[in-house]
Amino acid sequence: MPAPAAETAAAASPAAPVSTAAPKITSKISFPAVGERELRLDLFRGLALWLIFIDHLPPNLLTWFTIRNYGFSDATEIFIFISGYTAAFVYGRAMEDAGFIVATARILRRVWQIYVAHVFLFTIFLAEISYVATSFENPLYTEEMGIMDFLKQPDVTIVQALILRFRPVNMDVLPLYIVLMLFLPLILWLMRWRPDFTLALSVVLYAVTWEFDLYLSAYPNGFWAFNPFAWQLLFVFGAWCALGGAKRMSRILNSPVTLGICVAYLVAAFFVTLTWYIPQLGHLMPRRIEQWMYPIDKTDLDVLRFAHFLALAALTVHYLPKDWPLLKSRWLRPLIVCGQHSLEIFCLGVFLAFAGHFVLAEVSGGAMMHAMISLCGILAMWGVASLISWYKREADKGAARKGVRANADLAGGG
């Protein structure tokens, strides 16, 4: 990666005066040493993007490689956590260097980009759906096709989509992300003051959400599939880790007791998921536990899911050191490069999932075709990510010559 993250992170838009900003009174948070880009973040964000893409396609062979089949949490958790982490890292530093106002402005600019991306995806979705609605009339599905009725009121539908209330299936992540990013200035501002207190506030909001059932409503009915009041916990936790929390936690993280608990929990979760796929094992599950545990709620980020993610993350951080040589190998390059351009690649993934549905419907739907589509999609994601990398590299070269640096690379989707 030619544009080192540190520079990116320190970034600041060209207009912002560097280092002359507010005196450093904020010793409460500490940034990781200015150095190499944290490739593990890119790696796992890239992985999350691939998994989200595969999970958005109808189930097929590759679906068996996605982590949701082996435990409670899935790629969404990884994505939101890493997004919180990188966003706090990049914009937190910007806030240190250039002050609250400038950092907020940069965050809002990012929010706008994500919003535009979302609207763009919605347009593609609308085109696909309109086509299906006019061409598909199988009497077997008369009832289900009633869902297309919203097309009869394009005025309402489109406006509701623009205010993020109407979201098709699989288009829920970006709106969540927009809302979380909107609150990032506030989160960062609080974190600069009292990081642990901020995290505690986030936990309280999460608990209140569960207790009083807070939610955002959607159009035409229902609610946001990812409840921002609950999912903010992962995002804020990611931010907290980025701003020094991870370092302070490292002793707990590395203790054998913690690791033991994590392993035990992951194994237990694996066994539970096994009973979903091999119903014959169902009778081994104590009824009591079943009744207490189900349903494992994704909308409100069930505690079991959160804990599962924590356990996974703890083990990953422990067993996969920062300087793991494979991180630099070309075998992991495809994942890392996707993770480095997460907004673009995420959108591409959503689009490819639409396209995949379409091909399956129009051409042929066999298991081989399914697997082929997944593979082609991943290759496309890799290809586009490489292309963007190449372009940024060239653009940076040009910019460097003129002495300008403006690259929000690490913020990627973030």
Next chain:
Amino acid sequence: MKSVSWLRFGIAALAVSLAASVRAEEAPQTCEVPAYLLTTESPLPKVAEAVKNGRTLDILVIGSRSSTIVSASDGNAYPARLQATLKDKLPSITVNVSVELQPKKTAEEIAGNLVKLVEGKRPNLVIWQTGTVDAMRSIDPDEFRQAVNDGVGTLQNAGADVILMNLQYSPRTETLISVPPYIDNMRVVAQQRDIPLFDRFAIMRQWNEQGDFDLFNPTHGIELAKQVHDCLGRALSKFIIDAAHLSPAQQN
């Protein structure tokens, strides 16, 4: 039709290495269902008793529009096919399958109405097909689960065995209707109430994957729907016989 399938074939053949995926359209439509989808540990005592005593087996299907085929006679929909198959398999007793269609009603709306629906019919078994309307309206899955749970309780109190039937596998609307939460919650209720769940979604998906049926087919024709419903009726009859532990002797 011919030209369309040639076109489909052509496009598929163009894509490299997709040869294997070109669906064998002439594959026999056996619509077999893997055993694990038709076995359940939850019993159907009322059904078993009725059959043992040689009484009439009254089955009531409560469902939304996917329990019927629009523009075909009722004789082609799965409830009628179920009745026909059960009559074949249980010749010694009388089997009555009746249907109460509740189109466009959520589980909650139906649950409140169940007493009236069951009243007078006194069925031994109620097959409650639900979830589709709730999924289409994105009803809160917790409320959905509560409603289904209440409804099952009502039916059990009325003295009937209950089978829950979940949504159809509808690949064309997959990007529009979020199905998993409703399927999961129906499974939870079935577990908690210890009643069988007929996993229509998984069964139909299996058929689509095996190549028994091409459920992506945009056809306007009625044949596919008829065949799917026929297969559903037969699968359902196997499921009931298995759940009620009807021995081959009773079946003759």
